[in-house]
Amino acid sequence: MAELLRVEHLKKYFPTPAGMLHAVDDVSFTVETGTTLGVVGESGCGKSTLGRTVLRLLNPTDGKIIFDGRDITKIKGKELQNLRREMQIIFQDPFSSLNPRFSVSELISDPLRTFKLCRTAADRKKRVYELMDLVGLARRFENSYPHELDGGRRQRIGIARALSLDPKFIVCDEPVSALDVSIQAQILNLLQDLQESVGLTYIFVTHDMSVVRHISDDILVMYVGAMLEKSPSKELFKKPLHPYTKGLLSAIPIPSIDVPKTKVVLQGELSSPIEPKKQCRFCPRCPYADERCQNEVPAYEEVLPNHFVACHKVREINGL
Amino acid sequence: MNLLEIKDLSIHYVTKEGTFKSVNHVNLELEEGETIGLVGETGAGKTTTALGILRLLQSPPAKIVSGEILFKGTDLLKVSEEEMQKIRGNDIAMIFQDPMTALNPIMRVGDQITEVIELHNDCTHEEARKRMRNMLELVGINVERAREFPHQFSGGMKQRVVIAMALACNPHLLIADEPTTALDVTIQAQVLEMMNELKEKLGTSMILITHDLGIVASNCDKVAIMYAGEIVEYGSLEQIFHHISHPYTEGLFNSIPSLDKDVDRLKPIKGLMPDPSALPEGCKFNPRCQYCTEKCRTTEPPLYEIQPGHLVRCLRYGEEGQ
Numbered sequence: 001m002a003e004l005l006r007v008e009h010l011k012k013y014f015p016t017p018a019g020m021l022h023a024v025d026d027v028s029f030t031v032e033t034g035t036t037l038g039v040v041g042e043s044g045c046g047k048s049t050l051g052r053t054v055l056r057l058l059n060p061t062d063g064k065i066i067f068d069g070r071d072i073t074k075i076k077g078k079e080l081q082n083l084r085r086e087m088q089i090i091f092q093d094p095f096s097s098l099n100p101r102f103s104v105s106e107l108i109s110d111p112l113r114t115f116k117l118c119r120t121a122a123d124r125k126k127r128v129y130e131l132m133d134l135v136g137l138a139r140r141f142e143n144s145y146p147h148e149l150d151g152g153r154r155q156r157i158g159i160a161r162a163l164s165l166d167p168k169f170i171v172c173d174e175p176v177s178a179l180d181v182s183i184q185a186q187i188l189n190l191l192q193d194l195q196e197s198v199g200l201t202y203i204f205v206t207h208d209m210s211v212v213r214h215i216s217d218d219i220l221v222m223y224v225g226a227m228l229e230k231s232p233s234k235e236l237f238k239k240p241l242h243p244y245t246k247g248l249l250s251a252i253p254i255p256s257i258d259v260p261k262t263k264v265v266l267q268g269e270l271s272s273p274i275e276p277k278k279q280c281r282f283c284p285r286c287p288y289a290d291e292r293c294q295n296e297v298p299a300y301e302e303v304l305p306n307h308f309v310a311c312h313k314v315r316e317i318n319g320l
Numbered sequence: 321m322n323l324l325e326i327k328d329l330s331i332h333y334v335t336k337e338g339t340f341k342s343v344n345h346v347n348l349e350l351e352e353g354e355t356i357g358l359v360g361e362t363g364a365g366k367t368t369t370a371l372g373i374l375r376l377l378q379s380p381p382a383k384i385v386s387g388e389i390l391f392k393g394t395d396l397l398k399v400s401e402e403e404m405q406k407i408r409g410n411d412i413a414m415i416f417q418d419p420m421t422a423l424n425p426i427m428r429v430g431d432q433i434t435e436v437i438e439l440h441n442d443c444t445h446e447e448a449r450k451r452m453r454n455m456l457e458l459v460g461i462n463v464e465r466a467r468e469f470p471h472q473f474s475g476g477m478k479q480r481v482v483i484a485m486a487l488a489c490n491p492h493l494l495i496a497d498e499p500t501t502a503l504d505v506t507i508q509a510q511v512l513e514m515m516n517e518l519k520e521k522l523g524t525s526m527i528l529i530t531h532d533l534g535i536v537a538s539n540c541d542k543v544a545i546m547y548a549g550e551i552v553e554y555g556s557l558e559q560i561f562h563h564i565s566h567p568y569t570e571g572l573f574n575s576i577p578s579l580d581k582d583v584d585r586l587k588p589i590k591g592l593m594p595d596p597s598a599l600p601e602g603c604k605f606n607p608r609c610q611y612c613t614e615k616c617r618t619t620e621p622p623l624y625e626i627q628p629g630h631l632v633r634c635l636r637y638g639e640e641g642q
C-alpha cells in the first residue's frame with residue numbers, strides 16, 4: 001500500500017508565562033492510504049494538537065509533514081488553502097463546531113461555496129442532497145437549524161461538511177465521545193462504511209480504548225506530548241509492551257462479569273508538559289523506573305517487528 | 321427492611337411547550353450496604369430520579385406526579401422542607417457528575433468540607449476541622465492541601481474532595497451521578513477503587529448512575545436499566561449480564577465495541593430515544609425494537625418477573641408471548 005502521510009520529528013510548543021509547553025514532542029509516524037491510525041492518550045497528552053498540527057491548522061515548531069509525496073510543513077497562502085480540499089477534520093463537539101445561524105443545507109454547502117465547486121445553486125443543492133444521503137441524514141432536515149437536532153444528527157452534519165470537498169484524508173478528533181453508546185455505534189459504522197466506499201484515510205484521535213481498537217489498523221499511544229508505543233491495533237491489545245499502555249488497558253472497565261479483575265491501578269497523575277525534564281515522561285508514575293529513566297529520554301525503537309516502544313526497560317519488563 | 325424503597329414514582333416537567341414525562345412509574349429497592357447501578361442514555365431519567373429522591377428538583381417546572389420514596393420507612397415526599405434539609409447531606413448525600421462546578425471556586429477546600437460537617441453535626445469548629453482532616457486523609461489527599469482553592473486541584477483530585485464532602489457525615493445512602501465520567505481512565509480507576517474501599521469500610525449503600533456498563537460490572541450488586549423514564553430491566557448483576565432479556569439492554573451491549581473479540585461491524589440500536597413530550601403509544605421502545613409486533617404498538621407492557629428478582633418490561637415475556 002502507498003504511504004499517504006509521513007510525519008517526522010514533529011514538535012509543537014506553546015509559549016506560556018511559565019515556560020514552553022511541549023504539547024507535541026518529537027512524534028514520527030506514517031499512515032498508509034485507506035488505513036486508520038488511532039491516537040490514544042489521556043486529556044492533555046497532545047493528541048488533539050497532533051491532529052491539528054498535521055492538518056496545518058497549527059504551525060509546527062519543528063519537524064516535517066509530508067502528505068501525498070509533498071512537503072507541506074511550510075506551505076502557505078493559496079497553496080495551503082487548496083490543501084484543505086484534501087485534508088479535513090471532524091470535530092469532537094457537534095454542539096459548538098456548527099454555526100447556530102446556518103441551516104443544515106447552508107452548513108453543508110458552505111465549503112462548496114468557499115471553494116466555488118458548484119456552478120449553480122441547483123448543482124449545489126444536488127450535491128448537498130448527495131452528501132445528506134451519504135451520511136444518512138434525512139432530506140427533510142435541510143432547513144432545520146443545529147439546535148433542533150440531536151447530537152448524532154449534528155455529528156452527521158460535521159461529517160458531511162468534511163466530506164463535501166472529497167478529501168483523501170480526515171482527522172477525526174474524538175468524533176463520538178459526546179454521543180450516547182447506541183448513537184456512537186451508528187456513527188462508527190458510518191465512518192467505516194465511508195472508508196470502504198470512498199477509500200478514505202483517517203487519523204482517529206480518542207481517549208476511548210474500545211472505540212480505538214474497533215476502528216484502527218495501527219495505534220499510537222501518547223503521554224504528555226511524547227509517543228510511548230505504536231503497533232498494529234490487535235497486537236497492542238494482546239501484547240502491550242510499555243508499562244503505561246499496560247496500566248491504561250487494565251484501567252478500562254470491561255462490561256462483563258466473567259473477566260477476572262487483575263488491575264494494575266496506576267498511581268499518581270500526569271506530569272506537567274511545561275519545560276519537561278530530560279527524562280522518560282512516564283517515569284514519575286512508572287513502577288519500574290530507576291535512575292536511568294530519570295536522567296535520560298528513552299529512544300523510540302522497533303522492539304518487535306512493526307511494534308515501536310520508547311522505554312529503557314522494555315526488554316527487561318517483557319522478558320524479550 | 322429495605323433502606324430505600326421507591327414505589328411508582330413519576331416525575332413530569334410541566335412547561336409551556338408541553339408536559340415532559342421524564343420519569344414514569346419507577347420502582348426501586350435498595351438494601352443496607354448494597355449498590356444499585358442505574359444505567360441508561362442521555363434523557364432516560366436517571367438524574368431526575370436521583371434529584372427527586374433528594375427533593376432537589378426545581379418546581380415548577382418539575383412536578384412529582386405520583387409515588388412514594390420510603391427512606392428507612394418514612395416517605396420523603398411527605399416530610400417538611402426543614403426535615404428534608406437535615407436528611408440531605410446527613411443521611412443521603414450526593415456526588416455530582418462534574419467536580420469542576422460542584423465546588424465553590426472562592427472558598428478553600430478545607431473550609432468547604434468543614435462547613436458541611438458543622439452544618440450537620442453538633443460540634444465545635446475544632447472538632448469539625450479535625451474531622452475534615454481525617455476525611456482528606458481517607459480520600460488520599462495530603463492534609464496540607466486543605467488551604468488550597470479548587471482551581472489548584474486536578475479533576476481527579478477535585479472529585480476526591482467532592483467524595484470527602486459527601487461522606488463527611490457518614491450518610492447511609494450515597495447517590496453518585498456519573499462520578500467518573502469527567503475523568504481520564506487511569507484516574508477513573510483510582511477513584512472507583514477508592515469509592516469501593518470506602519463503601520465497604522463505612523457500610524454505605526449507593527445508587528450509582530452511569531451509562532458505562534463496564535463500571536456497573538465491577539461496582540454494582542443490582543442493575544436497573546432505564547429507557548424513556550421507565551425501568552425496562554431490573555435484576556442482580558448476574559441476571560443482567562448473563563441473561564440479557566430486554567431488547568434495549570441487548571442493543572446497549574451490542575453497541576459497545578469489544579476489547580477482546582473481533583467484530584467487523586457494530587450492531588447499534590436504530591433510531592433515537594423518543595421525545596419525552598411525545599412518547600410513543602404501547603411499548604416506549606417499539607419504534608426502535610427489532611422484535612416489535614402489532615401488539616407492542618398498542619399495549620403498554622407491564623414488568624414481568626422472569627426469574628425471582630429479574631424483571632423485564634417486554635411483551636415477549638408475557639404469557640402469550642412465550
